[in-house]
Amino acid sequence: MKRSPQLDRYQQYVDKTLLDAIYQKAQALTGLHILHLNTTETGGGVAEILEALTPVTEEFGIEQDRHIIQLDEQSNHFTGRLVDLLQGNLPGDIPEKEKRIFLKKLSETLPHPEECQADIYYVHDFQLAPLAHLYPWMQPALWFCHIDTAHPNPNAENYIRQYLDDYELYTFNTALSVFDNLLPQKTQVVTLGIDPFIEKNAPMEKERGMEVLARLGIDTQRPLITQVSRFDKWKNPWQVIDIYRQAKQQIPQVQVALVGAMEAADDIGASEVLHKLQDYAKGDPDIHFFYDPKQIQGEEVNAFQRFSDVILQRSSREGFGLTVTEAMWKGQPVVGTSVTGLRAQIEDGTNGYISDDTDAATKHTLDLLQDRALKQKLGKQAHEHVREHYLLPMMILSYLDALEKVHQ
Numbered sequence: 001m002k003r004s005p006q007l008d009r010y011q012q013y014v015d016k017t018l019l020d021a022i023y024q025k026a027q028a029l030t031g032l033h034i035l036h037l038n039t040t041e042t043g044g045g046v047a048e049i050l051e052a053l054t055p056v057t058e059e060f061g062i063e064q065d066r067h068i069i070q071l072d073e074q075s076n077h078f079t080g081r082l083v084d085l086l087q088g089n090l091p092g093d094i095p096e097k098e099k100r101i102f103l104k105k106l107s108e109t110l111p112h113p114e115e116c117q118a119d120i121y122y123v124h125d126f127q128l129a130p131l132a133h134l135y136p137w138m139q140p141a142l143w144f145c146h147i148d149t150a151h152p153n154p155n156a157e158n159y160i161r162q163y164l165d166d167y168e169l170y171t172f173n174t175a176l177s178v179f180d181n182l183l184p185q186k187t188q189v190v191t192l193g194i195d196p197f198i199e200k201n202a203p204m205e206k207e208r209g210m211e212v213l214a215r216l217g218i219d220t221q222r223p224l225i226t227q228v229s230r231f232d233k234w235k236n237p238w239q240v241i242d243i244y245r246q247a248k249q250q251i252p253q254v255q256v257a258l259v260g261a262m263e264a265a266d267d268i269g270a271s272e273v274l275h276k277l278q279d280y281a282k283g284d285p286d287i288h289f290f291y292d293p294k295q296i297q298g299e300e301v302n303a304f305q306r307f308s309d310v311i312l313q314r315s316s317r318e319g320f321g322l323t324v325t326e327a328m329w330k331g332q333p334v335v336g337t338s339v340t341g342l343r344a345q346i347e348d349g350t351n352g353y354i355s356d357d358t359d360a361a362t363k364h365t366l367d368l369l370q371d372r373a374l375k376q377k378l379g380k381q382a383h384e385h386v387r388e389h390y391l392l393p394m395m396i397l398s399y400l401d402a403l404e405k406v407h408q
């Protein structure tokens with residue numbers, strides 16, 4: 001079959017057998033038209049994944065389209081409550097009336113079937129799970145659960161489960177998030193991978209990185225701790241500030257950056273979290289917040305991830321943290337938590353650290369700030385780990401695998 005120049009660029013990073021396996025699978029899928037349905041045009045992991053997959057799959061002659069379902073404020077509120085239950089395992093349930101209102105809105109959101117023609121429908125995220133049930137023409141359909149559902153609230157899980165029969169396949173980003181007792185033949189893990197060729201992940205000269213950070217108001221002569229993440233309570237940015245404060249007692253010059261510049265339209269809680277955090281920062285000029293997507297684009301994220309002295313990811317829930325993979329690729333040993341995805345992504349003490357406790361995470365942060373050789377050693381292993389497991393070709397292979405399973 002025709003070569004994909006985009007995929008062939010990976011010859012320098014991955015085994016030829018992996019690329020051959022991708023070509024072989026793609027051959028049977030050429031000519032297919034896939035329609036992805038999700039709630040955000042840009043911002044967040046789902047948009048990131050689709051942007052990474054599309055250029056290669058289109059070179060295989062697999063056409064990919066996206067239909068964005070814009071939810072209104074009330075629906076976003078419902079979604080926020082549902083994610084708290086599914087991901088956070090908070091107690092309680094959503095009132096039946098709210099479920100009915102949300103379903104009614106979803107049932108009125110899609111245009112005529114003729115305008116959504118596709119061979120395969122891929123529905124992303126928990127809140128859109130009812131789609132295949134509401135639109136029976138949407139067949140065959142796959143559902144992708146992108147959040148951390150390792151410990152779901154049973155009411156919320158049952159709410160989602162009632163819609164799953166209408167899907168041919170359910171995909172999760174880690175095995176730990178797969179609901180109990182789903183039929184194995186209808187379940188698949190799609191390993192998420194990053195594209196090292198886009199501006200956010202591409203090599204960058206230190207001089208250029210320093211220029212970018214200085215332009216954003218960072219003092220590049222002083223140590224910098226960073227967390228790159230949406231302003232979301234499940235990313236636990238408060239602990240980032242706590243760790244910074246403790247580290248500052250030992251190293252007074254240290255600064256911290258919280259980088260969450262996203263336009264995720266459904267992220268209603270973001271400004272609330274940001275305001276609370278700004279209060280928590282108490283005007284400390286060494287705590288830097290970045291929330292403007294016009295100011296923070298690929299190159300800026302790259303500079304923060306590559307040239308910060310320590311990268312933290314303090315999530316209290318995380319299905320799979322792309323930001324962690326991105327930072328590891330840039331040679332950063334990430335100080336993460338023991339949450340679902342990060343436990344799978346980071347090998348504690350080998351290519352980063354896993355610790356939930358603020359004191360322990362501060363100790364790792366100080367170790368990395370003070371011991372350059374340690375940072376270099378773990379960082380090298382972090383880069384290598386991503387090369388072996390989490391680059392785009394791995395995701396393409398599992399994605400094609402999923403399509404193959406539902407393609408009749």
Ligand code: UDP
Pocket residue numbers: 043044045046048200228229230259260261262296301320321322323324326
């Ligand atoms: N991101 C970004 N700019 C920011 C913060 C995050 O481009 O200011 C990107 C980040 O690089 C990553 C994605 O948004 O590619 C977030 O994905 P992740 O899986 O870490 O978290 P999610 O937002 O899906 O929960």
